[in-house]
Amino acid sequence: MMCYHGGMVRTQVQLPEEQVSRLKAKALEEGTSLAELVRRAVERYLAEEENGGYQERARRALLAVGRFASGAQDVSEAHDRHLDEAFRGLR
Numbered sequence: 001m002m003c004y005h006g007g008m009v010r011t012q013v014q015l016p017e018e019q020v021s022r023l024k025a026k027a028l029e030e031g032t033s034l035a036e037l038v039r040r041a042v043e044r045y046l047a048e049e050e051n052g053g054y055q056e057r058a059r060r061a062l063l064a065v066g067r068f069a070s071g072a073q074d075v076s077e078a079h080d081r082h083l084d085e086a087f088r089g090l091r
Contacts, residue, residue, distance in 0.1 A: 013038070 027034045
């Protein structure tokens with residue numbers, strides 16, 4: 001649950017009917033309001049932008065490629081298995 005400091009400000013936003021329809025369906029699925037979904041989306045957008053946005057995340061990810069050695073010799077062939085083991089804590 002997000003916490004908002006201060007009061008809410010009413011604003012009006014125009015969205016395409018197709019987006020509103022999808023948002024209403026998602027709100028119903030999650031048991032929340034359309035307004036709450038919009039607030040969450042805006043918060044995610046602002047947080048992403050404050051962290052440099054997609055381009056910055058992609059740049060940092062590419063800088064990490066090849067910088068670490070696992071010691072495994074078959075990572076390129078068995079990466080799915082290695083990833084599954086890592087998430088399960090087996091390695």
